[in-house]
Amino acid sequence: MSEMMVRLKSRNNLIVTQMVVTGLTVIVGMIFGIIMLLVQGGMIEAMPATFYQFLTIHGTFMIGAAALAATAIMWYFLSHYVELSKKILKINLVLFIIAAVMVTVGTFSFEYAGAWTFLYPLPALSASAWGTIGALFYLIGMLVMGVGFLLLFIDSGRAIIKKYGSLGKGLGWDVIIGKKAEKDAPPPAVVASTMVTIVNTTALLSGSTVLIMNIINVINPAFTFNPLLAKNLTYAFGHIFANATIYMGVIVVYELLARYTKRPWNSSRVFLVFWTMSTFFTLLVYPHHLLMDSVMPRWMLIMGQVLSYANGLPVLVVTAYGALMIVYKSGIKWDMASGLAYLSMLGWTIGVIPAIVDSAIVVNHVMHNTKWVPGHFHMYMGLGVIAMTFSFMYFLAKNDNGLKETMVDKTAFFMYMFGLIGVSGSFLTSGAISTPRRFATHLPEWMGPAQFGAVAGILVVIAITIFVIHFIRYISVRNKGNIGSDYYDKKLA
Ligand code: HEM
Numbered sequence: 001m002s003e004m005m006v007r008l009k010s011r012n013n014l015i016v017t018q019m020v021v022t023g024l025t026v027i028v029g030m031i032f033g034i035i036m037l038l039v040q041g042g043m044i045e046a047m048p049a050t051f052y053q054f055l056t057i058h059g060t061f062m063i064g065a066a067a068l069a070a071t072a073i074m075w076y077f078l079s080h081y082v083e084l085s086k087k088i089l090k091i092n093l094v095l096f097i098i099a100a101v102m103v104t105v106g107t108f109s110f111e112y113a114g115a116w117t118f119l120y121p122l123p124a125l126s127a128s129a130w131g132t133i134g135a136l137f138y139l140i141g142m143l144v145m146g147v148g149f150l151l152l153f154i155d156s157g158r159a160i161i162k163k164y165g166s167l168g169k170g171l172g173w174d175v176i177i178g179k180k181a182e183k184d185a186p187p188p189a190v191v192a193s194t195m196v197t198i199v200n201t202t203a204l205l206s207g208s209t210v211l212i213m214n215i216i217n218v219i220n221p222a223f224t225f226n227p228l229l230a231k232n233l234t235y236a237f238g239h240i241f242a243n244a245t246i247y248m249g250v251i252v253v254y255e256l257l258a259r260y261t262k263r264p265w266n267s268s269r270v271f272l273v274f275w276t277m278s279t280f281f282t283l284l285v286y287p288h289h290l291l292m293d294s295v296m297p298r299w300m301l302i303m304g305q306v307l308s309y310a311n312g313l314p315v316l317v318v319t320a321y322g323a324l325m326i327v328y329k330s331g332i333k334w335d336m337a338s339g340l341a342y343l344s345m346l347g348w349t350i351g352v353i354p355a356i357v358d359s360a361i362v363v364n365h366v367m368h369n370t371k372w373v374p375g376h377f378h379m380y381m382g383l384g385v386i387a388m389t390f391s392f393m394y395f396l397a398k399n400d401n402g403l404k405e406t407m408v409d410k411t412a413f414f415m416y417m418f419g420l421i422g423v424s425g426s427f428l429t430s431g432a433i434s435t436p437r438r439f440a441t442h443l444p445e446w447m448g449p450a451q452f453g454a455v456a457g458i459l460v461v462i463a464i465t466i467f468v469i470h471f472i473r474y475i476s477v478r479n480k481g482n483i484g485s486d487y488y489d490k491k492l493a
């Protein structure tokens with residue numbers, strides 16, 4: 001075995017472990033999602049307090065898993081271009097697992113149920129629904145997770161600066177201003193990683209700050225702070241961190257389609273400009289979560305509102321266009337990985353439409369806090385980021401040792417697609433009939449869509465279990481000595 005092979009294999013081992021953790025977290029998180037819909041649909045009974053524990057675990061696990069998967073995708077491909085620290089990748093995974101355990105203990109053993117948004121002063125003021133210990137387990141768990149991710153992005157920032165000179169150059173600013181030729185532009189994987197490094201470092205610093213303030217407030221309620229500042233910091237974290245998952249996940253679309261079509265996907269000047277635009281928009285739009293806070297400076301709300309229309313659009317447009325162009329007449333062979341990559345573009349595109357509709361103030365007045373909101377983010381998270389995640393897993397399985405895909409996998413693909421459209425569609429329908437979000441109990445006339453969503457959710461979980469089993473089969477084949485050949489990598493090298 002050459003030294004190169006050993007290095008590739010140990011890199012891939014860590015990534016593979018990370019993807020298994022993600023896959024299992026997604027399954028567990030989705031099961032809680034289904035149970036919530038069964039409760040809302042009146043099909044099973046649960047105390048409202050229990051429902052809110054499920055809501056907390058579901059939100060935390062799903063966002064956490066999406067972020068963990070997306071960072072694995074980013075890390076794997078970015079490490080082809082810059083030198084990343086394997087040690088930090090490992091530390092992040094360990095911290096993530098510790099955090100998941102702490103969050104679970106806080107939620108189920110100590111009844112914390114303040115949702116993944118932990119909005120101050122809710123963690124401390126629960127009307128004795130939960131105590132200090134539950135809140136501390138949860139908040140410290142989240143802080144541990146945040147520190148892990150922060151280390152990872154500091155490392156990616158360091159590595160990008162080392163190779164390209166600065167983060168601005170990682171975004172290709174010297175190409176944009178014409179100092180450098182388009183052909184020398186950083187590749188899409190580097191551009192996307194730079195963007196995410198910038199926005200997520202910001203998000204994680206705000207998140208850690210407000211978590212620490214919450215922790216002190218829980219320990220000593222005499223210590224209080226400005227709730228409006230807390231809300232700003234919290235949503236700067238939550239909005240950016242959740243959104244950034246798609247900007248990491250999309251790297252698999254760039255890299256995979258380039259390999260499959262044997263055509264390079266280079267960064268054009270327009271591509272670079274659009275990514276820079278989305279970098280700024282992503283940082284600036286979080287005030288759309290504060291439209292009801294009339295004490296916010298007016299200009300911030302207007303900015304958040306206006307830019308929300310445009311938030312993800314630039315990247316979505318260049319990516320969707322590029323994906324169509326690269327595939328056009330390329331004679332690409334469709335398989336699970338490329339199919340899921342394409343599906344993710346579809347999910348992302350359809351998911352953005354109801355989000356844009358919702359950001360219109362007139363619509364927001366009606367739809368605000370209805371299930372319309374989970375409707376759109378389940379579409380672009382569930383059919384976007386999660387599809388990218390499994391696209392990457394099928395890619396690894398094929399790339400490393402060509403594990404065959406069967407009819408079962410293909411069936412699962414369609415179950416997953418229709419299942420998730422069903423889940424999101426049920427939320428959007430609920431929203432359209434004014435069902436509030438985050439309500440444990442539904443009026444009888446709200447129950448229909450919830451019941452439908454539960455059934456669709458079961459389809460999704462079955463499909464995803466099949467995806468995960470395929471991946472685990474690949475690991476067992478791989479460990480029997482059929483080691484990572486990195487088929488496409490070698491061909492490209
Ligand atoms: C089988 C698939 C899924 C089902 C059945 C499901 C179900 C649910 C339900 C019932 C809610 C509460 C809605 C309400 O406010 O009344 C919810 C909220 C949420 N879900 Fe899912 N979900 C699924 C997949 C996902 C995925 C893939 C993600 C992200 C990657 C996700 C992230 C979230 C988040 C962030 C919330 C908001 C939590 C909160 O309001 O605090 N879910 N989901």
Ligand SMILES: [Cu+2]
Pocket residue numbers: 239285286288289
């Ligand atoms: Cu937002």
